[in-house]
Amino acid sequence: MTKRRPRRRPRLPWTLQRRLVLTVVGLLALVSITIGVVSVVILRASLLDRLDVQLASAADRSAAALGGGGDNDGDRLGDLPGSPYFGTPTADSILSGPAQPPGLLALVYDGSTITTGYTDDRSGAIEALTAQQVQLLADHVNQTAPVTLNLGGELGDYRVQAETSRSGTLYLVGLPLTGVAATAAQLAVIIGLVSLAGLVVVAVIAAWVVRLALRPLQRMTATATRVAQLPLDRGEVSLSERVPADDTDPRTEVGRVGAALNRMLDHVDRALEARQASERKVRQFVADASHELRTPLASIRGYSELTRRSGQELPPDAIHALGRIESESVRMTGLVEDLLLLARLDEGRELDMQPVDLTRVLVDAVSDAHAAGRDHVWNLELPEEPIEAIGDEPRLRQVIANLLANARVHTPAGTTVVIALAAEGNGVVITVTDDGPGIPEGLTATLFERFARGDSSRFRAANAAGAPSTGSTGLGLAIVAAVLAAHRGEVTVDSRPGQTTFRVSLPRA
Ligand SMILES: Nc1ncnc2c1ncn2[C@@H]1O[C@H](COP(=O)(O)OP(=O)(O)OP(=O)(O)O)[C@@H](O)[C@H]1O
Ligand SMILES: [Mg+2]
Known part of the structure; x- marks a missing residue:
């Protein structure tokens, strides 16, 4: 069994507006991210430098507390008998020394034993380190430059630095990196939030600006659409549609498009005028x-x-x-x-429009046809009530006569022709149906054009013997179509061998 794939939603098209807004927002996002990353990195580096300076001074104070002195030789508290720092140097001596920063961590190795500890930031109490943490610190006891160690547990990252006191005691002090990390994270969050808000504002403004900038294009589209709906292929049409003058400023890109469109419309207008003039001349001729x-x-x-x-x-x-x-x-x-x-x-000469009794027109036309074509069977189907329409009677008579002449001339003897009249909605429908051989294939497309005719000499020869020949010019159906167009009606044909129906519809009023 084949699984039916979920129907994919049609993708939204890449409109110019979407493209521009997304490009602007994307670029701004890129710039914001770059600025954010660079700022956080620089801030972290500078905070780390400051921490290292603090660490160095903590190391100095520690050296003094241990009674040997590091770089700071003046301060030898531990050397003095009676000082609280006097005796075997331990981590506690460092941690309980004066002015030591909170969170300080210390390790002291006096050659035989290692003592460690750290002051809790919050309580200020001196806490012990785990064996693992002590081992990790002991591995870095030769590290004279500050390094970052992850001590795990509650302590996390520490910046540590080892020193040797004057008296030869190895010691190591460390300060927590939590402050640095928190400040950097805070900055990152602030930059992120500000950038996000900025992106939203920029997206809204960009969409608005782009829409404003594209509005002339919409007006041009409207003009082009109106032109496209004009029936330019026939009759007298004046192409007065133009892009508004405001949208044709050649100093702007959109204005140049508008100006080009107007030039094109001028050109088409002139061509149309030329065509109409030449058509007028031919018609006149x-x-x-x-x-x-x-x-x-x-x-x-x-x-x-x-x-x-x-x-x-x-x-x-x-x-x-x-x-x-x-x-x-x-x-x-x-x-x-x-x-x-x-x-x-x-x-487009005015027709003489009067109420026309179509029932009578059809009765007359069929009786004429019957007289002209005795070899054909003529059936007239009329409704009970007489039907009237507004029209030019001689022209409508000609329409029916042309259709009946066709049914007579282009079909063999014995053909049955049915003429029907019916009211349909607001209009009237007349159908002329014959069971002749049908309209030659290839002629249907141009049937209502002037001088379009099929080779029907076969039947005409047979007909010509009886009735005087009126010849075949191919104008009959062109006249039918033109008369009906002037009446705002229409003629359609449906033909196959054995059944050809011409359907004439006319408005009643
Ligand atoms: N009822 C029909 N059955 C078969 N062919 C038809 C029928 N009506 C029209 N045609 C075909 O359509 C062509 C065009 O008809 P149209 O009335 O325009 O011209 P025509 O009859 O040839 O000439 P005209 O009517 O000007 O004397 C005809 O030549 C004929 O081939
Ligand atoms: Mg004809």
């Missing part, structure tokens, strides 16, 4: 060209019709040619009308 083409096309159609119907005898070839001219001019008129409509929708 298409609109003008389509408009200008309408009149000559109407003339061509009219004259060819007139000639064909003039009643004069014409050779069959000429009649056929005139028929072709007529049908092609009809097709071209449709194309020109489509282009003009798209150009006008692109311009």
Whole structure:
């Protein structure tokens, strides 16, 4: 069985703020530790020096007490008969001598016996040492320079120094290191606490300062986010978003970023304006060209019709040619009308919005489709109540006509087409479903773009025999999408072989 690993908590990201605050706090901690360690070491060394001086004077006084004198020759209390120090020199003579510091430890070796003892700091009484401690001290009886010994037990560390008195007695005196250790520890604790408090204060201040310094970056992020939400890829957009002037001071690092961002936005704004201007020109050109083409096309159609119907005898070839001219001019008129409509929708020209009875629009459209495509089965599913929507009626009729024309033209004879109308929430949904072969694969992505069409010549050839051909330009669904966008509605498609559904949704009001 495999044990499930405990899920690791996602690591917090290394934000600039965290990085800066932690760096400052880390460096300060390093400096504090260094200062603390150096201070404690220096303090300890200086306290030890002072202890050694005390030890040396204690040794001098001890020499006097022992009656021989060390360096201090003037004082020979022990040499005097009647003095309390007179007689065999012992540790007690040293310890009970005048002006000896508390905690003093002494060992005296007069050549045959060793006497030891120490004065208790608190009670001032002279206490005995254990055999182990005596042995340890005896091992250092030749040590003329001060050394530190750990005597264990209650005594702990002692600084000891051995001397020989004038009379040749070996003796050793020691002073406790407890005072030195306590003072050093105290200093360490104080430095530690002060540093800790300092670190907390510095961390808070650093976080505040860094946050303050990064605030312009947050404002820039907000600007960039607003720009990112603009629909720059279509239509007329003006890019008026800029980083506030306060955040673009080129003398600061953050200001330089702000200034660069503004320069970039200026650049994008100019590019957008250029794109919009060129799009406007193309639209204008298409609109003008389509408009200008309408009149000559109407003339061509009219004259060819007139000639064909003039009643004069014409050779069959000429009649056929005139028929072709007529049908092609009809097709071209449709194309020109489509282009003009798209150009006008692109311009965002106002639609003539009125309440539209969709039920009637669908009934008319299906009856037209039925007339045009007798080989198809047309089913209309309408709700009990008539449904209205606000829209431009001719344009909505065109949307339905385009969808029904597609269901007729791009499917084989015998295909069933179901047109349904339903109210859905605040909107209206019209679906056109056919059981034809489906939209060619590879076309779905660009289906609603202009001039996107599949190779459907197979079915068109069959259809063309019955109905006059209107040709296939690939503008039908582009018009559907543009008209619905102008109505704030949308069209979606779901197609697979055997079922293709176009779903048109429109807001009711
Ligand atoms: N119901 C459908 N079944 C199968 N294919 C379809 C259907 N509707 C559309 N298509 C495919 O989508 C393409 C684009 O349709 P669209 O209406 O935009 O252009 P078109 O019908 O080719 O030309 P136009 O409508 O401008 O005369 C069509 O060429 C056809 O390949
Ligand atoms: Mg079409």
